[in-house]
Amino acid sequence: MATYSTETVTSTVHRWIVPAAEPWGAAADEISKAWAGAAAAYREAHGLPEDAALAGDALRFHVRDEEIVIEFTVSIPA
DSSP states (O other), rough: OOOOOOEEEEEEEEEEEEOOOTTTTTOHHHHHHHHHHHHHHHHHTOOOTTTTOOOOSSSSSEEEEEEEEEHHHHHHOO
């Protein structure tokens, strides 16, 4: 008889997308606003106080051709 387990996980990816077209790239104030919005949403999604410090890997930054994406994923076992 086989012994194993199974699980189903539902993941939601939250993204903030900041335009960063060449030659100028992304404006620092737009990155700052998106970062603050992502941090607030992360705290809310994880039930943290508004002033809670985030772990260094809580938010991920990705560079695409003409944008910078800030994201985090919430996974919930079904």
